[in-house]
Amino acid sequence: MLWYFYNFNFYLRILLRYRCFVFSLFLITLTLWMRWLWPIVFSSNSPFVQQDSDVFPMDAFHFFHEAQYNVETLEETDANADLNRLKHSVNDELLLLEEKRGALLTELTLLRKHAENMQQNVQAMVYKLNTLKMAIASAEDNYRDAVEANYPEVHLPLRPISAMPQMYNFSFLLDSTCTLDTCWNFTRCPLTKPFSVQYKRAQMQFLNDQSQMHNIFLAALTSLEKNPYIIQSPDSYEACLQVKIIVGDSEVSSQLDKLNENYLIFQLDTKATTNLNSMNWSALAHCTFSKETFRPGWDIVIPSWNSLSTNSCDLISLPALAPARRKYLLSCVDCILHSDAPIIPIQLVHDVLETMSNSKTLDVFYFKFSNTSDAVDELLIQSTFSLIVVPDAHSLKFGAIPVIFSNEVRLPFDEILDWRKAVVKLPLARLPELHFVIRSVDDAELLELRRHGRLFWQHYLCTVDDVVRSTVDLVRTRLMMLPVPQRQIRGRKLYNDSNPMQMSPLPAMLNTIDGNEFLGPVESAYNSPSFKRNFSQTSVDVYDWWNVHFSPFFLHAQSPFVRPMPSEAKFMGIKCLFVFTF
Structure with missing residues (x-):
């Protein structure tokens, strides 16, 4: 048994050593055998022995040729498959690269647009910076002009002429009745201080609460309380004007002896007579005067209290101004x-x-x-x-x-x-x-x-309030004192982002025009010059305040009715005279 085993092992090793040769020999033998038996197996019409001597060589050559062709076909098919795989792989790579290229181009476009916006912003900021530099330079020039300007010294006004020493000869004035020059104490009313009015309610109690003038008296007190010039001070010498309301002649004789200078008296009794001896230096506001008792430039004529309203004006029920000619x-x-x-x-x-x-x-x-x-x-x-x-x-x-x-x-x-x-x-x-x-x-x-x-x-x-307010402001106008400034109110924008102005689009040619090239640089926004004509308005514009604009009770920061300067003014004179005149 060992011998068979060793022989088998020996032949097996030989077979494995020459396995390629044996396998090739086996294939050749099998091929020849099958080719020899071809007429019998695959063609029944041909006899078994009817074969020429050259059939075997031709059939063998054809067999080898087909085998070689099949091998080349298989190799070509595999190569085409590999090429197709490579082609698809390359196409996929190209698609990925094209996608990345598109993303990079989009990002590049955004970056270029951002760079253009940043460049425009830089130009705008540079323009604003230049504008601010111009504004700062202009402000510095104005400040320098203001510092170098010669401001006069302001002193207190003089006392009344009647209170001056007798070394001055003013007999031609003292012989007449009271005027602003003779009886008014201007030392209480300097131009550097605001106009002030004072009244003491404890001294103005109505004598008869059942009288028909009671409502008028209360309305006059209410008007004085809400007057913008009223001050509450225990020292009566701090106010420029003292106000007193009286009724009838009996109260005049009992109260006026205690009154001093710079007093304005409202007489509510329309039928009361005036006694100059009891008036002293007090100015009287009354609706009834005689030619002998009225002192021009000192006393004030007012309408009858009975014709005035104690509440407000009823402007709605008034008739229309037109037609011009009536029945x-x-x-x-x-x-x-x-x-x-x-x-x-x-x-x-x-x-x-x-x-x-x-x-x-x-x-x-x-x-x-x-x-x-x-x-x-x-x-x-x-x-x-x-x-x-x-x-x-x-x-x-x-x-x-x-x-x-x-x-x-x-x-x-x-x-x-x-x-x-x-x-x-x-x-x-x-x-x-x-x-x-x-x-x-x-x-x-x-x-x-x-x-x-x-x-x-x-x-x-x-109304009673209108008469009291107008009388007090008339005294202030006489003294050339300024009214209270008008309260500034910021106007509301009519158009904004949510409510834009409806306007037709500009022509394409106008949209391409640079306004700075023709109009010059736009200066930074600044407030208009305010209160430039304070004291001159108290004399030059008094008539317009009362008779044209009907607004003498407040001082406005600007006025649209400022008189223009002549064209040659900016070429002559000092710069500060016209720098703020528009």
Whole structure:
């Protein structure tokens, strides 16, 4: 058994050593055998022995050729598969590279756009920096001019002339009645201090709470309390103006002896008479004066307290200014036989008015010499002109232009108000010519007279508060003191991001134009010069304050009505004279 095993092992090693040769020999033998048996196995029509001598070599060559072809085909198929795999792999790599390239290009575009934006921002910041440098340089120049300017020294005003030493000869002034020069103590009212008013409520108690003037008295006190010039100080010498409200002549004799200089007295009793001996140096605000008792430039004429409202003006129920001409050309109710009317020839006036009413013209008149009409307001609404003797604000309120036959009648606040723009004043001798005069006024002038009268009544004569405030401001205007500054209010923007302004787009040519090239650099925003004409306005613009703009109670920082300078002013004179004038 060992011998067989060793022989088997020996032949096995030989077979393994020459396995390639044996395997090749086996394949050749198998191929020849199968080729020899081809006519029998695969072709039944051919006889088994009908084979030529050269068949075997041709069949063997064909077999080897097909085997070689099959091997080459297999190798070519594998190569094509490898090439396809390589192609797909390369395509995938190319797609990835193209995607990365697109991302890099997008990022490059964003970076370039960001760089352009940063460049524009840098240019804008440089432009703003240059603008700020220009503003700083301008501010430094202005500061240098202000430092180098020569400011005058301000001293206190002088005392009243009557209180000066007798070495000065002012007898020509002392012989007259009180004026600002003789009786007013300006040392309490320097220009470097604001205007101040003081009153003591404990000393102003109404005598009779059941009187009809009680509501007017309370309204006057309320107006004084909310006045912007009021100061609460125990020392009465700190205020420029002292205010006192009295009623009747009995209170005048009991209270005025205690009053000193710089006093303003409101007399509420419309029928009270004035005694100059008891007034001392006090200015009186009253609705009734005689020619002997009135002191021009010192006393103040105010409207009758009975015609004033204690609450507020009812502007909604007022009639319209138009039409210019109304139903009645001229009306008059209880205007001649009034108890307070001056002495005039009543019969002559009656005859002239009767002649006017009987004229052959189409003009309509309404004359009643006794107060029998209960609808005076309705009559004034239908009247173009109203003939009055005693000043009354009702005609102004309802649009009837007042006609006054006297040049000596003092109207309320006539010291500062230009009543020529609101009333028609004629001498009594022109009474027969009245019809001709009032017919000659055209429609535009009628509306202008009516408008000014309405504005005078609305701002100065409507309520008790308006009269008290206007009287105090009239005294301040006399002293050339400044009013309180108007409170600054920031305006609200009408258009913003949520509510943009609707406007048509600009042409393409205008959008491409650089405005800085034609308009120059834009300066930084700064506030307009404020309060540049403080003290000059108290003399130059007083008329406009009271009669044109109807705003004398506040000092405005800027004014759109500043007078322009001549064109050669900026080429002549000192720079600081026009640097802030626009």
